[in-house]
Amino acid sequence: MLIERFVSEGLAHNSYIVADGGEAAVIDPRRDVDVYLDLARENGLRIRYVLETHRNEDYVIGSSALAKLTGATVLHSSRLAFDYGTPVHEGDRFGVGSLELRVLETPGHTDESLSFVLGETKARGDAFMVFTGDTLFVGEVGRIDLYGESERPRLAAALYESLFGKLLPLGDGVILAPAHGGGSVCGGHISARQHSTLGYERRHNPRLVEPGREAFVRALLAQELVRPPYFRRMEELNEHGDPAVFARAPSLVPLRTGEFEERLRAGAIAIDARMPQAFAGGHVPGSYNVGLEGLPVYLPWVISHDTPLVLVLPEQASVEQVARMLLRIGFDRVEGYLRGGFTSWQEEGREIAHVGTLSTAELRRWVESQADVAIVDVRQPGEWEKGLVPGARPIFVGELERRIDELPGDRPVVTMCSSGNRGGIAASILARHGFHHVFNYLGGFGAWKASGLQTVKLERAQAQPTAEAPFEDRDADWPPA
Structure with missing residues (x-):
């Protein structure tokens, strides 16, 4: 047996x-x-x-x-x-x-x-x-x-x-x-x-x-x-019935920086699977930051299955394991990954984009001084019930792109979740849409609460129900003017 x-x-x-x-x-x-x-x-x-x-x-x-x-x-x-x-x-x-x-x-x-x-x-x-x-x-x-x-x-x-x-x-x-x-x-x-x-x-x-x-x-x-x-x-x-038959997961193709850039010009979307701290320090412009552990769950929220993808992977990532993850959720148009990772892009002098990060102490100063900043909490509705940072606007990360117009483009925007990973996804979405002063709060609500800082209750009027909206053309506004 x-x-x-x-x-x-x-x-x-x-x-x-x-x-x-x-x-x-x-x-x-x-x-x-x-x-x-x-x-x-x-x-x-x-x-x-x-x-x-x-x-x-x-x-x-x-x-x-x-x-x-x-x-x-x-x-x-x-x-x-x-x-x-x-x-x-x-x-x-x-x-x-x-x-x-x-x-x-x-x-x-x-x-x-x-x-x-x-x-x-x-x-x-x-x-x-x-x-x-x-x-x-x-x-x-x-x-x-x-x-x-x-x-x-x-x-x-x-x-x-x-x-x-x-x-x-x-x-x-x-x-x-x-x-x-x-x-x-x-x-x-x-x-x-x-x-x-x-x-x-x-x-x-x-x-x-x-x-x-x-x-x-x-x-x-x-x-x-x-x-x-x-x-x-x-x-x-x-x-x-799935018409495709995969006895084994297909191999992903390593791409030189020039080949990677050609794929981007041809319409592929870059997915950066590194940690949000690494992404914030420098990334390929226009990339979505969906960390490796969250890839199977959150990638389908931001990218439709018929979109061609190219990947930027963490140094220690198993390329085979990433291929399996994407195959299991129906992403069959993965055109390859950046050989040498982001380091190769950086060493060849390619254009680099950045987003900011905030510590708990820094966000606390902004909140207490009532700074002119927008805070968006991208956790799920059930998590908001545990409390919000004062002044935070609850918008689930999977809804953010659809509701992007609700956020101000003329002042800093802070993204936050429970720890920083979904905040990284949100920060990358905002950066793709031309927001120039974006900060991901590392540590998130968990760190805020652990520090004994004030939280407020969710007002029902704040929480719009999440809608299962069909994918629109995600790249209609990219690159931003």
Whole structure:
């Protein structure tokens, strides 16, 4: 018997392989499917099934590719008209050697959400593990906002029934195997803890200890999450089947500075994946600063998938890992990366742009003196509830480009988040749009609060709801006049 989990960095996505007796099933595979093929080859396994817990929305699923490469049967819910695979229903069972996977229909996160209960055939239905997709996480449950505001009450009620009527009755000792871990956009406060059981979640998961259905639904309806616009593209690819097959992630091309500059002139956009401090000290003009760790989550907020990209990477970055990150979220037009990193650009005397940085002490002086400066807090709505720096205007970083006209162009603008990374994204957006006096507050709200400085409560009138707007021409105003 073999059970292995694969974690996709940045996305906090979990996929699994279950094998016994020379047969294997893969659950919720990622797009770069070589990890499953390699494991199968090393262990003499035939991948017989690919199981999808739902139409995932935060990454391109690798089911179609695995089916084409191995002949495996893709199994998913009958409640959505997928263009590929075989629909399954409540109670269907599938054998993998001496193991058995049983289908549970567990709607709530989405209507077609499934869970797969794993047990030994000889155990006559007793389970020892359950693959819950985005229905139940460690310390959290699935988000219920993917169908729009009007559907949230219905989905919250359905999720309650799935959790308390189907999953928890499987038994306290059953091991939980969710599709995402801490840091994922698919839940509000998923724990960073890697392992759990249904019993532990029943006793300690904040969502599951709510006293009754009404309280559970009320708590979920109060949750505020942002819905990235790229979810639509992922859902479309995952519903109709990804036409591309990547047995391995494609290699990224190293570009000399001249080649890099040629790509920029031809319309490519530069993504600088260094830390915000390094970006502030000097960067290729017009670059977006999306740090390596936030690349899978925040890049799709600022760049559409059909945009050609060139990359500036940190010195120690794994080029292969970056290629995998971008492949998993559907960025297939990456034209290369700057060979030698930003140092090579600098040493050849190319034009360099800068943004400013602020320490807590410096921002404190500006706030206390009521300096003529605009402060924009680019955290998510749920984070604003913890407080704001006095005078800060809340605009989520994913909405900033759409709402750029709300900020003054004739005075300094300070960007801030919880630590400085999203503030770096925001600062780069403002710089691209011609703001000349931009400062990223390093340390962010976390440092401000740790210093014991005054915070103010969010006024509801300040917080405009985030809108899932389609991508416009992001470069219509670049370069700025």
